[in-house]
Amino acid sequence: MHLLRFLLLFPLLATLASGGEPKTAPSGAAAPSLVSLGLVDAHAHVFADSAQVFALLERLNMRFVNITVVDPYDKGYETVEPQQRAALAVARGAKGRASWVSTFDAAGWEQPGFARKVIAQLEASFRQGAVGVKIYKTIGMDLRAKDGRYVMPDDPAFSPILDAIAANGKTLYAHIAEPAGAWKAYDPSDPDSGYYRDNPLWWMYGKPGRPAKAAIIAARDRMIAQHPGLRIVGCHLGSNEEDVDEIAKRLDRFPNFAVDTAARATHLALQPREKVRAFMLKYQDRILYATDDGAQPGDDIGARVNYWQADIERHYKYFATGEPVEFMGRKVRGLELPETVVRKIFRGNVEKWVPGIVAH
Ligand SMILES: [Zn+2]
Structure with missing residues (x-):
């Protein structure tokens, strides 16, 4: 531990001793404590109305946005109504610590x-x-028209729905496309390859006729451009998780677009630290902290809650401190973002981008 600390400090001390500006411009102050943030997990899935979940929310002084989603291949997510009922029950039980996002079944789009x-x-x-x-990756990757083509997110069938969401002052959560690993052969060094091996339905590799990731993202980008009055949160770093420069291009082009970090902290941590840090600083008003964790009825709720808490603690360490954090067996140094930025990412941004989330 002491040796690690010394090694981490050494480059900084060397820079200071030489009179230069430290490259990473550390905030200089101790990071705010996790519990003091009043953090909001902007994207989680909790349909178990459980005292263990509510105790976690109290323990970490946190709130979350509960995302319903229709996934015909995922047990418990096949239809809207049961999830909606569960989300309402969780919101009641959480006493001001859970908001929720509704969804629709896109299968009937024709x-x-x-x-x-x-x-x-x-x-x-x-x-x-x-x-x-919430709209989901079935659009672009799975749903097909009667003539066989894949329906894309900018299809006119969805346009009046998006207009109505904007007219009601609500936010669209768009999980469109997937990480690049979905279109590649199995590769154990890829953070997502294991998921596709275990969920071959979403593995696009070796399936001729499936749309390319670039085609789906291009359609998603056209959808964003066509609805400038709609606030859109691109789930999972807007599915451009492999390269923050690609996320930045969209954030530059579309003022109505922000991204959440759900299940993608690893993808940030695997990119060069200084590049990611500069990205986080530049777009500090457009990034919403999220995990994608949760607990479903029938799960080992205690295990799910522990997993969620461990994720949040690890991610907090990564964003807020300069300590070593492990991702995929690799230790990386935390980004040590300034306190103002940490507070925006963990709380302020979601309050702006998803107005109406319950205050606590
Ligand atoms: Zn999710």
Whole structure:
């Protein structure tokens, strides 16, 4: 431990001794404590109405945004209603520490009256407190038209729905496309390869006719451009997790676009530290801290809660301190972001980008 500390400090001391500015411009002050942040996990999935979950929220003095999502291949996520009921129950039990985001089943997108029905359903969810709407990677990767083509997020079928979300002042959470690993052969050094091996339905590699990632992202970008009045949170670093420069391009082009970090801290940590740190500083108003963790009925809730807490503690260490943090067996030095930036990423940004989240 002492040796590690010394090695970490040494480059900084050497720079200071030589009279130069330290390259990383550390904040100089101790990081704010995790509990003092009043952090908000902007993207989690909790459908277990459990005292253990509520105790975690109290223990870390945190809130979260509960994301419902229709995934026809994931047990418990196949339809809207049960998740919505569970999200409402969790919101009640969490006593001001859980907000929720509704969703719709995109499978009916070719049916007459689709947009009208979806809008009515979403507006009912807003009356029940939903602060936003999630759209999912089925659009672009899985759903096909009768003529065989894959439906893309900028399809006119979705446009009136997006307009209605904006008109209601709600936020769109867009999980469109996947990490590059989904389009590649299995590679144990890739942070996502294991997921695709275990979830081959989403493994695009070796499936001719599936849209390329670039084509889906391009359609997603057109969707953002077509709805400048809609606040959009790109889930999972907007699916440009491999390279912060690609995220930056979108943040530069689209003032209505922000990203969450759900399940993608590893992807940041694997990129060059100074590049990621500069990105975080430049876009400090557009990045929402999130985990993608949660607990479902039937899970070992204690284990899920411990996992969630460990994730948050590790990510806090990565963003807020200059200590070594382990990702995929590799130790990287934390970004040591200034306190003002840490507070925005862990709390302030989600309050701006997802207005209506419950105050605590
Ligand atoms: Zn998620």
